[in-house]
Amino acid sequence: MKPAKALLHPAAKPVLFALCLLPFAWLVFGIFADKLGANPAEYLERSTGDWTLRFLCITLAVTPLRVMANLPPLARFRRMLGLFTYFYVVLHFLCYAWFDMGFDWAETAKDIAKRPFILVGFAAFLLLTPLAATSFNRAVKALGAKRWQALHKLVYVIAGLGILHFFWMRAGKNNFAEVFVYAAILGVLLGWRLVRRLRTPVKGPAFP
Amino acid sequence: LPGAKSTVAGATTMEKITEYKDATSYNNFYEFGTGKEDPAQNAHTLKTKPWTVEVEGLVKKPAKYTLEDLLKLSPQEERIYRLRCVEGWSMVIPWVGYSMSKLIEKVEPQGNAKFVEFVTLADKATMPYVGSRVLDWPYVEGLRMDEAMHPLTLLSFGMYGEVLPNQNGAPVRLVVPWKYGFKSAKSLVKIRFTDKEPRTAWNKAASHEYGFYSNVNPNVDHPRWSQATERRIGEDGLFAKKRKTLMFNGYEQQVGQLYAGMDLKKNY
Numbered sequence: 001m002k003p004a005k006a007l008l009h010p011a012a013k014p015v016l017f018a019l020c021l022l023p024f025a026w027l028v029f030g031i032f033a034d035k036l037g038a039n040p041a042e043y044l045e046r047s048t049g050d051w052t053l054r055f056l057c058i059t060l061a062v063t064p065l066r067v068m069a070n071l072p073p074l075a076r077f078r079r080m081l082g083l084f085t086y087f088y089v090v091l092h093f094l095c096y097a098w099f100d101m102g103f104d105w106a107e108t109a110k111d112i113a114k115r116p117f118i119l120v121g122f123a124a125f126l127l128l129t130p131l132a133a134t135s136f137n138r139a140v141k142a143l144g145a146k147r148w149q150a151l152h153k154l155v156y157v158i159a160g161l162g163i164l165h166f167f168w169m170r171a172g173k174n175n176f177a178e179v180f181v182y183a184a185i186l187g188v189l190l191g192w193r194l195v196r197r198l199r200t201p202v203k204g205p206a207f208p
Numbered sequence: 209l210p211g212a213k214s215t216v217a218g219a220t221t222m223e224k225i226t227e228y229k230d231a232t233s234y235n236n237f238y239e240f241g242t243g244k245e246d247p248a249q250n251a252h253t254l255k256t257k258p259w260t261v262e263v264e265g266l267v268k269k270p271a272k273y274t275l276e277d278l279l280k281l282s283p284q285e286e287r288i289y290r291l292r293c294v295e296g297w298s299m300v301i302p303w304v305g306y307s308m309s310k311l312i313e314k315v316e317p318q319g320n321a322k323f324v325e326f327v328t329l330a331d332k333a334t335m336p337y338v339g340s341r342v343l344d345w346p347y348v349e350g351l352r353m354d355e356a357m358h359p360l361t362l363l364s365f366g367m368y369g370e371v372l373p374n375q376n377g378a379p380v381r382l383v384v385p386w387k388y389g390f391k392s393a394k395s396l397v398k399i400r401f402t403d404k405e406p407r408t409a410w411n412k413a414a415s416h417e418y419g420f421y422s423n424v425n426p427n428v429d430h431p432r433w434s435q436a437t438e439r440r441i442g443e444d445g446l447f448a449k450k451r452k453t454l455m456f457n458g459y460e461q462q463v464g465q466l467y468a469g470m471d472l473k474k475n476y
Contacts (some may be wrong), residue, residue: 037233037245038233039297041439044446118432174342174414195367
């Protein structure tokens, strides 16, 4: 089967959906099978954060890959991947609010306001919320394509905040190797868009 | 490595002892990697025989001790201490060793010795992450003289009745139960007496986050997280509320007077 054909296969979406749930399934299994090490709370907090960043990279890689590999059907998966990014960031936030703050919302609010690194991560989470909420066809229609696109440009801000959050979390330990890897991936994905934009001739009155 | 019951006040908590498996698989020992599981996986390369500890600086009797000398220097005691990591988790560990003061008395510090610096092994050949940019190597820790002389400050050679596993700082380490865990330097090779406050590894790496004193203090937050509570490893379940952190990790009665009149917010 040719790649383009495989991507259009009716099973493609369910298969991707199941794949995206694998990290979550592993974490749930890990909790009950006691496989998350001596400090499961820390494991869950870090792992859900890692997966958020990974899904953000994967989501933002869809368009460059689609264009470069000339695989238009890839576009079908972008929304689902974006929503999984949101799924993992919600889990990440819940882990923090639950395991660290014991669902004490007053304390949680105080903690977020007090700690820049948490504030930045929380801001990224908040900003991602309208993007997730407007991912449905009806929302796209209601907003109109232009406004929808403008709103979804927020993802660039979100990516920056996410990296800053991770950078700050690691800053105390000067342990930036992984931060740089994610920053480089996101930088390439965003840089590709910038270059493409600059190269695309501005639409206007055509010269004869 | 057997140890007799200690008679030092506060040296034997009755709390539930952390499982050996957790205490030996969840470690911070950056010479062997920054992940918590890394030391248990990588520390097998550490060579603990032969081992010497050099005592130098402002002392009347500087000396190079072999590990065998140190083991015999004073009777081994079992001390069951709480261990509170600066990251917000804690354990209860039965250490084997003797008060650091026993060694200090032997080497007779000079009158102008105000601090003790603890230098740990930094051997690129056996410690794969020495040379990584995370910290300035070797890992150096320090105590004020009165802190080092406090009977609770332990020179430790074993835990759970055995010699120290490599990942826990073999063959000889420091244990200071009322301070965050990183103050308890592992795999010691040099003990230096000085008149100046030592520049410690974490303080050099991030001075606004890790002070020289680093006493366990629920009222002084780490800039990136609260220190008011902690999670006891293996005991406080995932969904249990975290337990309250105690002033000086519960050793206030024993060590509080060392800091009388000090502003602990400034001297964090």
